[in-house]
Amino acid sequence: MKTLFSELRAAVMVTLVLTVVCCGMYPLVVYGLAQTLFGDRANGSLIVDRAGVVRGSRLIGQGFAASKYFHPRPSAAGNGYDATSSGGSNLGPTSKRLADAVQERVAAYRKENGLKDTDLVPADAVTASGSGLDPHISVRNAGLQAPRVARTRRLSVEKVLALVRQNTEGPDLGFLGEPGVNVLRLNLALDSL
Amino acid sequence: MEAADWFQLVVYVAALAAITKPMGLYLMRVLDANGRTWLDPLLRPLERLTYRFVGVKPDCEQDWKQYTVAMLIFSLVSCLFTYAILRLQHLLPLNPQGFGALSPDLAFNTAVSFTTNTNWQSYSGESTMSYLSQMVALTLHNFTSAATGIALAAALVRGIARHSVKTLGNFWVDLVRVTYYLLLPICLVFAVVLVSQGMIQNFKPYTTAKLVEPMKISVAKVDQDGKPVTDKAGRPVMETHTVTEQTIVQGPMASQVAIKMLGTNGGGYVNANAAHPFENPTPLSNFLQMLSIFAIGSGLTYFLGRMVSNQAHGWSVWAAMMALFLGGVLLCWHSEAAGNPIHQQLGVAAADGNMEGKEVRFGVFNSALFATVTTDASCGAVNAMHDSFTPLGGFVPLFNIQLGEIIVGGVGAGLYGMLVFVILAVFIAGLMVGRTPEYLGKKIQSYEVKMAMLALLVLAVSILGFAAWAVVSSWGLAGLNNGGPHGLSEILYAFSSANGNNGSAFAGLTTNTPWWNTTLGLAMLTGRFLMIVPIMALAGLLARQKVSPPSAGTFPVAGGTFVGLLLGTILLVGALNFLPALTLGPVVEHLLMLHGKLF
Numbered sequence: 058m059k060t061l062f063s064e065l066r067a068a069v070m071v072t073l074v075l076t077v078v079c080c081g082m083y084p085l086v087v088y089g090l091a092q093t094l095f096g097d098r099a100n101g102s103l104i105v106d107r108a109g110v111v112r113g114s115r116l117i118g119q120g121f122a123a124s125k126y127f128h129p130r131p132s133a134a135g136n137g138y139d140a141t142s143s144g145g146s147n148l149g150p151t152s153k154r155l156a157d158a159v160q161e162r163v164a165a166y167r168k169e170n171g172l173k174d175t176d177l178v179p180a181d182a183v184t185a186s187g188s189g190l191d192p193h194i195s196v197r198n199a200g201l202q203a204p205r206v207a208r209t210r211r212l213s214v215e216k217v218l219a220l221v222r223q224n225t226e227g228p229d230l231g232f233l234g235e236p237g238v239n240v241l242r243l244n245l246a247l248d249s250l
Numbered sequence: 251m252e253a254a255d256w257f258q259l260v261v262y263v264a265a266l267a268a269i270t271k272p273m274g275l276y277l278m279r280v281l282d283a284n285g286r287t288w289l290d291p292l293l294r295p296l297e298r299l300t301y302r303f304v305g306v307k308p309d310c311e312q313d314w315k316q317y318t319v320a321m322l323i324f325s326l327v328s329c330l331f332t333y334a335i336l337r338l339q340h341l342l343p344l345n346p347q348g349f350g351a352l353s354p355d356l357a358f359n360t361a362v363s364f365t366t367n368t369n370w371q372s373y374s375g376e377s378t379m380s381y382l383s384q385m386v387a388l389t390l391h392n393f394t395s396a397a398t399g400i401a402l403a404a405a406l407v408r409g410i411a412r413h414s415v416k417t418l419g420n421f422w423v424d425l426v427r428v429t430y431y432l433l434l435p436i437c438l439v440f441a442v443v444l445v446s447q448g449m450i451q452n453f454k455p456y457t458t459a460k461l462v463e464p465m466k467i468s469v470a471k472v473d474q475d476g477k478p479v480t481d482k483a484g485r486p487v488m489e490t491h492t493v494t495e496q497t498i499v500q501g502p503m504a505s506q507v508a509i510k511m512l513g514t515n516g517g518g519y520v521n522a523n524a525a526h527p528f529e530n531p532t533p534l535s536n537f538l539q540m541l542s543i544f545a546i547g548s549g550l551t552y553f554l555g556r557m558v559s560n561q562a563h564g565w566s567v568w569a570a571m572m573a574l575f576l577g578g579v580l581l582c583w584h585s586e587a588a589g590n591p592i593h594q595q596l597g598v599a600a601a602d603g604n605m606e607g608k609e610v611r612f613g614v615f616n617s618a619l620f621a622t623v624t625t626d627a628s629c630g631a632v633n634a635m636h637d638s639f640t641p642l643g644g645f646v647p648l649f650n651i652q653l654g655e656i657i658v659g660g661v662g663a664g665l666y667g668m669l670v671f672v673i674l675a676v677f678i679a680g681l682m683v684g685r686t687p688e689y690l691g692k693k694i695q696s697y698e699v700k701m702a703m704l705a706l707l708v709l710a711v712s713i714l715g716f717a718a719w720a721v722v723s724s725w726g727l728a729g730l731n732n733g734g735p736h737g738l739s740e741i742l743y744a745f746s747s748a749n750g751n752n753g754s755a756f757a758g759l760t761t762n763t764p765w766w767n768t769t770l771g772l773a774m775l776t777g778r779f780l781m782i783v784p785i786m787a788l789a790g791l792l793a794r795q796k797v798s799p800p801s802a803g804t805f806p807v808a809g810g811t812f813v814g815l816l817l818g819t820i821l822l823v824g825a826l827n828f829l830p831a832l833t834l835g836p837v838v839e840h841l842l843m844l845h846g847k848l849f
Contacts, residue, residue: 060316067324067422072327074300076390080385087438087505088452095445095446099449099451099452103457112460114498117496122463126462126463137465140498141456142376143520144521144635146638147732147757149839151734151735153848156593156848180598180605181602186608186609187525187607187617187634187635188527190526191610191611226611233534234536235616241462
């Protein structure tokens with residue numbers, strides 16, 4: 058009984074000590090280092106316009122629907138790109154709801170980008186991402202949207218494609234992951250032309 | 251399955267192999283109460299101070315019962331501590347979003363979940379947890395549940411390596427040393443590296459951004475009481491809203507994510523876990539996170555070899571793990587790359603594979619690799635939604651968990667789980683040649699085998715029992731997000747994940763209800779503690795034995811024959827336990843998908 062009590066005391070004390078070290082000192086040291094070394098990133102890689110208004114984060118996707126903008130992937134975060142409720146659709150491979158949605162999105166994608174009924178649509182353009190906040194679309198997806206954006210904005214397709222290339226990120230170190238076009242950055246670049 | 255992806259796989263395995271020996275050697279020092287490390291000048295005073303404060307004599311070792319009791323008491327106390335914080339969240343500081351207290355069942359589920367190194371999440375982090383809850387209530391367990399797992403593995407290995415003694419080490423010393431010398435220093439560096447990739451670490455309230463293009467969304471209309479309005483046909487009436495702002499999550503994320511990965515915890519800061527662009531910003535951060543999940547577990551196999559003076563045995567265990575790992579990766583990757591034929595018939599490019607629930611920056615390969623790694627280990631972090639994987643792609647994580655997460659495994663838990671299979675394999679080999687089975691000079695007799703089987707059967711009974719209960723009850727079916735065989739997979743996955751202390755999910759299942767929170771909480775406790783007790787009894791028994799010298803009949807525990815026998819044992823036990831259930835879930839769904847059947 059006596060040993061049991063001393064073990065109980067040890068458990069309480071260890072919990073307190075480790076709380077101070079692991080949950081107090083440790084995150085504060087990381088906080089100090091992060092803010093000193095990578096202040097911009099530690100605070101969310103925010104994009105601020107000339108008027109000082111925050112327009113978003115370089116890492117977090119936003120919804121776009123107008124013809125003059127590149128469109129991001131479908132999003133299952135809240136009602137779409139709601140950054141306070143990240144997540145995927147979690148619909149499975151044999152889900153009728155998912156298949157219906159894909160069918161609708163394929164038709165819409167072909168129509169707005171002037172594709173034929175036999176043209177294959179990039180998978181990322183008609184599926185929701187895991188986070189619902191995916192900032193990227195695939196390079197092929199951007200390439201298929203470029204003529205539409207160029208036409209609406211009365212720009213040459215080459216000019217738009219050059220911007221697409223400038224806003225393509227990855228692969229990291231030349232081999233890790235897939236290249237992706239950052240839609241928010243690309244659209245802001247188009248607006249500032 | 252392109253060349254560039256194969257190259258990434260090779261780099262990953264090579265990197266893992268390269269860190270295994272240094273990690274193992276470092277573990278030798280950390281897990282020796284008098285071991286010296288280059289961090290001693292900094293940490294030794296802190297360690298001594300801690301012992302004095304706690305009232306522990308570091309030289310005083312414990313037998314298996316004392317060791318286990320200390321571990322259980324500590325788990326209970328720290329679990330109650332977390333429960334209290336979650337229930338009192340609204341009264342505590344560092345809550346800029348003003349989140350309320352968690353309900354009793356959710357707080358129970360979450361406290362148990364983090365104490366058992368499961369990190370199942372019935373809640374969505376960004377809309378539930380204050381900064382204090384994230385940083386203290388949850389992060390504390392990220393450290394201590396990992397350190398506890400490593401301590402237990404060390405105790406079992408000591409039991410195997412020692413002979414004619416009763417003691418296995420001191421739990422408090424192992425807990426403190428692992429936390430101070432192993433977890434904290436690596437996490438400190440790792441967290442800052444993650445911030446360099448774009449992960450956040452601050453204490454600001456959430457940021458409001460003005461959208462570049464205001465977004466029109468269609469939402470269900472509600473009346474004054476907040477009830478949805480329906481038309482004559484009973485369909486919800488929709489109305490259009492214009493959204494002009496986006497609320498961007500902030501907070502101390504990097505410090506929590508570093509230990510979440512290294513300690514194979516897996517509990518996300520935000521709901522989307524490592525799929526979220528803040529929680530896993532780049533393919534490089536993704537690579538480092540995957541490497542950190544396996545780092546300690548892999549190093550522990552080297553530690554095993556070193557401790558028992560049979561390095562070939564350590565590497566053989568590692569090789570068996572890698573064989574199962576590669577098998578899983580290839581099946582999952584192949585299935586995801588082949589994609590969904592139903593969607594391809596609708597006009598989706600087949601070459602892109604299955605992208606539902608995946609991020610562009612990771613693509614099919616890195617999503618499949620991450621899913622395999624996180625379920626081989628008992629991590630449970632996800633960078634893609636397993637619920638939306640193809641049937642066979644989702645089969646891999648599910649089966650990995652059901653095998654007991656012994657493929658590298660959770661820190662510590664993977665090794666002690668694997669050693670149970672090693673003992674079983676040696677026992678079967680002994681039966682085949684008609685000799686008394688021996689493992690590294692220790693006789694494996696009826697009591698040892700009973701304890702090993704008990705540890706395995708607890709898992710199977712609990713997974714299948716709870717899943718069967720959920721399938722025939724209304725509360726179980728109420729949470730489903732998918733119909734048909736995929737619904738069964740969702741339930742099976744939930745209880746496998748809880749019992750296996752994994753924490754990943756087929757996340758369409760809604761589990762934040764009193765029934766689900768309670769049953770999953772019980773499954774997590776069963777999977778952790780009812781498995782640990784027989785294993786610690788086994789450790790105590792092995793430590794007391796004398797060593798008998800190897801004879802002509804001793805089965806060698808290194809080399810190809812041993813690896814083959816070990817793999818056979820693992821797959822046989824796993825298949826016998828779970829194949830019937832898996833056939834009704836992912837296997838049937840795969841066949842139905844090929845025929846274009848929808849639910």
